[in-house]
Amino acid sequence: MDIFGIKALLICALIFIPFENLFAERPQKVFRKGLIVDLIYMLFNGFFIKMAMAMMAAGVLGFAAILVPQSITQAVSGQRVWLQVAEIILITDIGVYWAHRAFHKIPALWKFHAVHHGIEELDWLGAFHNHPVDIIVTKAISLTPVYFLGFSDASIAVFSMIYFGHTMLVHSNVRIPFGALKWLIASPQFHRWHHANQREAYDKNFAGQLPFLDVMFGTYNATGDKVPEKYGVDDPIPSTYIGQTGYPFLPRRKLSNRQAPRTEA
Numbered sequence: 001m002d003i004f005g006i007k008a009l010l011i012c013a014l015i016f017i018p019f020e021n022l023f024a025e026r027p028q029k030v031f032r033k034g035l036i037v038d039l040i041y042m043l044f045n046g047f048f049i050k051m052a053m054a055m056m057a058a059g060v061l062g063f064a065a066i067l068v069p070q071s072i073t074q075a076v077s078g079q080r081v082w083l084q085v086a087e088i089i090l091i092t093d094i095g096v097y098w099a100h101r102a103f104h105k106i107p108a109l110w111k112f113h114a115v116h117h118g119i120e121e122l123d124w125l126g127a128f129h130n131h132p133v134d135i136i137v138t139k140a141i142s143l144t145p146v147y148f149l150g151f152s153d154a155s156i157a158v159f160s161m162i163y164f165g166h167t168m169l170v171h172s173n174v175r176i177p178f179g180a181l182k183w184l185i186a187s188p189q190f191h192r193w194h195h196a197n198q199r200e201a202y203d204k205n206f207a208g209q210l211p212f213l214d215v216m217f218g219t220y221n222a223t224g225d226k227v228p229e230k231y232g233v234d235d236p237i238p239s240t241y242i243g244q245t246g247y248p249f250l251p252r253r254k255l256s257n258r259q260a261p262r263t264e265a
């Protein structure tokens with residue numbers, strides 16, 4: 001899927017820019033701070049991630065062919081596509097939840113993930129603003145079981161489209177009521193609170209798509225209807241793409257408030 005190409009960027013922009021304009025959570029310009037860097041992430045970073053993912057998938061599929069009995073992979077891929085997609089969302093989001101939580105709790109990993117949290121004017125493009133190590137490790141953890149179990153190509157393709165649409169939605173600058181669905185499907189409010197640079201928001205709402213995982217594992221942020229005061233981190237994240245890519249490899253700097261020991265709910 002050419003999700004990182006220019007065409008995909010234009011299609012997404014045509015959908016999300018008017019959408020954010022109509023339902024804006026806070027006033028924000030389209031040409032906002034950090035826009036150019038986020039465009040580089042979407043168009044350039046995505047290329048390397050795609051290559052790494054293709055190599056990883058080939059390796060995992062090779063191992064799976066040896067280790068997993070055909071009776072299992074045939075039973076999994078023989079299910080209806082919609083059921084496979086639902087199972088993939090559940091399996092991957094459990095992986096995303098724990099990988100994400102590890103990226104917050106382990107200081108050496110936090111330096112990679114802090115790059116994503118460095119966005120101060122958050123919108124749909126922020127979904128792509130991830131350090132390559134962060135995204136590759138998270139995808140390796142969350143997708144390996146999917147490749148091992150033998151889900152069909154069609155169901156993985158449908159899942160990918162849902163995933164990319166959903167991740168852009170949860171980062172977008174919109175406020176839309178989800179009602180009771182907010183427990184089942186991650187809303188922009190759920191994830192944008194994860195990005196809030198406020199003590200009560202730290203280390204909460206780790207799920208990518210399924211908020212009930214945070215309820216189950218005790219990290220759900222029930223902040224209610226409020227709008228976060230500000231986004232970003234106190235860490236000294238450089239402003240350029242090259243600077244951000246090299247940032248986690250720099251010698252340990254002075255600990256900021258954001259990196260101080262945090263308590264979990």
Ligand SMILES: [Zn+2]
Pocket residue numbers: 100104113117194
């Ligand atoms: Zn995070």
